[in-house]
Amino acid sequence: MATALCPGSFDPVTNGHLDIIERTARYFDEVIVAVIRNPQKTEAMFTLDEREEMLRELTSHLENVRILSFAGLLVDFAHEHGADAIVKGLRAVSDFDYELQMAQMNQNLSGIDTFFISTNPKYSFLASSLVREVARFGGDVSSMVPPVVMKRLAERFDELKG
Ligand code: PNS
Numbered sequence: 001m002a003t004a005l006c007p008g009s010f011d012p013v014t015n016g017h018l019d020i021i022e023r024t025a026r027y028f029d030e031v032i033v034a035v036i037r038n039p040q041k042t043e044a045m046f047t048l049d050e051r052e053e054m055l056r057e058l059t060s061h062l063e064n065v066r067i068l069s070f071a072g073l074l075v076d077f078a079h080e081h082g083a084d085a086i087v088k089g090l091r092a093v094s095d096f097d098y099e100l101q102m103a104q105m106n107q108n109l110s111g112i113d114t115f116f117i118s119t120n121p122k123y124s125f126l127a128s129s130l131v132r133e134v135a136r137f138g139g140d141v142s143s144m145v146p147p148v149v150m151k152r153l154a155e156r157f158d159e160l161k162g
Helices: 015-027 048-058 074-080 093-110 128-136 147-161
Strands: 003-008 030-036 065-070 085-090 113-118
Touching: 003 015, 003 074, 015 030, 015 085, 015 113, 030 048, 048 065, 048 147, 065 074, 074 093, 085 093, 093 113, 128 147
Parallel strands: 003 030, 003 085, 030 065, 085 113
Antiparallel strands: none
């Protein structure tokens, strides 16, 4: 049985992430979406529980997908769960340098290989950080995230406004 890991911060999950998860689920027996507990890039907008909850709801139609969280090295988590591969989406050439470096580091640390899926061009500009920013200023993100995420974003910004 082949198991793939789709890791990320998912703060929040976007249509681009969901496209990669769905396509990965076609090629592997099992997909573990590995949600990092403490994203380093920014202070997370959504708690780990919230990020996991949204992912669970949005992948509930995919029987071979599980949502788990991790802290520490991704390759350690991969070993603990018997994962055979890491799968990531590549949006543009600008993703490539860093993704290649991480893939090579992970391969070197553990022997685990990373497979890249080309992002659907309609999502190639999408990033959670941009979605947060657009939503913060009232922009329309309805083509970028599912309705459940839009609702959460709106609620979060209402809370922040007080
Ligand atoms: O959605 P993101 O924030 O781009 O995801 C980045 C993530 C979580 C995939 C990456 O930061 C990661 O794998 N972190 C775990 C720590 C680790 O293993 N670092 C070494 C990578 S070479």
